[in-house]
Amino acid sequence: MKPRIRILSTGGTLAMLQRDPGPLAPSAIADNVLKYVQGLEAEVDLTAEALWNLDSSDMGPNHWSALADAVASRLADVDGLVVVHGTDTMAWSASALSFALRGLPKPVVLTGAQRPIAWVRTDARNNVVHSALCAGMKIPEVTVFFGRWLFRGNRVSKTSIQSYEAFESPDCPPILEMGVEVQAMEPPRPVREPFSVDARFDARVAILPVVPGSDGEALDALVDRGVRGVVVQGFGSGNVPQRGWPGAIRRATDAGVAVVMHSQCLRGHVVLNAYEGGRAAAEHGAIGSGAMTLECATVKLMHMLGRGLSGTALAEVYSTDLAGEGA
Numbered sequence: 001m002k003p004r005i006r007i008l009s010t011g012g013t014l015a016m017l018q019r020d021p022g023p024l025a026p027s028a029i030a031d032n033v034l035k036y037v038q039g040l041e042a043e044v045d046l047t048a049e050a051l052w053n054l055d056s057s058d059m060g061p062n063h064w065s066a067l068a069d070a071v072a073s074r075l076a077d078v079d080g081l082v083v084v085h086g087t088d089t090m091a092w093s094a095s096a097l098s099f100a101l102r103g104l105p106k107p108v109v110l111t112g113a114q115r116p117i118a119w120v121r122t123d124a125r126n127n128v129v130h131s132a133l134c135a136g137m138k139i140p141e142v143t144v145f146f147g148r149w150l151f152r153g154n155r156v157s158k159t160s161i162q163s164y165e166a167f168e169s170p171d172c173p174p175i176l177e178m179g180v181e182v183q184a185m186e187p188p189r190p191v192r193e194p195f196s197v198d199a200r201f202d203a204r205v206a207i208l209p210v211v212p213g214s215d216g217e218a219l220d221a222l223v224d225r226g227v228r229g230v231v232v233q234g235f236g237s238g239n240v241p242q243r244g245w246p247g248a249i250r251r252a253t254d255a256g257v258a259v260v261m262h263s264q265c266l267r268g269h270v271v272l273n274a275y276e277g278g279r280a281a282a283e284h285g286a287i288g289s290g291a292m293t294l295e296c297a298t299v300k301l302m303h304m305l306g307r308g309l310s311g312t313a314l315a316e317v318y319s320t321d322l323a324g325e326g327a
Contacts, residue, residue, distance in 0.1 A: 003136030004213025012086025080135030216248025
């Protein structure tokens, strides 16, 4: 029996048309993806529906929650799901789904394209076809397929505006390479718990890059604005200037604001005791982000806050690997 695969379209470049003249914009083409992948029905029993039709830059935590609920409500009737999504925030949504869909029993594959599926020269057909095939495999986790790679969804970042291989997984090997042959590279995560959905996210989280010569006043300003969490992008392994920053971190945590130390580097683990600045940040209440991507570290903090966690309880759960994210 062929795998039963359902495509859920949320919009993005894959489903866009170009105004004449003007930029790419969402279109009703999301309802007609199937006609552009004729022949795929020989491999899978394929159906499709449009959830909404948005540029992914307009998607946020409310959409992540709605998407998690949409996936959960359809799992019983299919063997796998493909989510067509804009590339700009695909890594964010993939991370959110990986935390919201606990104990996921079936594949959920996010994909998109750099060029619309209706164009003659496009990467969209390749991505949809291979995503559908991956969704029919026994890989019960949230993944991203793009180019020729199937990645763990919460380990990817978009790293190119123009390349057809627009995503990378900096510190985690791809699960599959879909080349002339299908090559397994990283085993999927085993299912360790019953399936459940917890799609709570608190959007009151900010990202703050550290600039040479800064003293932490920007962190104070964010606290004054009412944020509940801040991901601080430090130098190297999570280092910050010792002038001003440790005190600002302490003031933030004393005010009940969760502070996560991340890195401005794309690859490597955050190790807060590697240098004095990072050690001081940890001593004043900052939490290290491990090997998580910036997108995943931020979404995980949103999720922890949405679940009502704070203080030491938040720090403990945040530092625990929940979905293969590299905590």
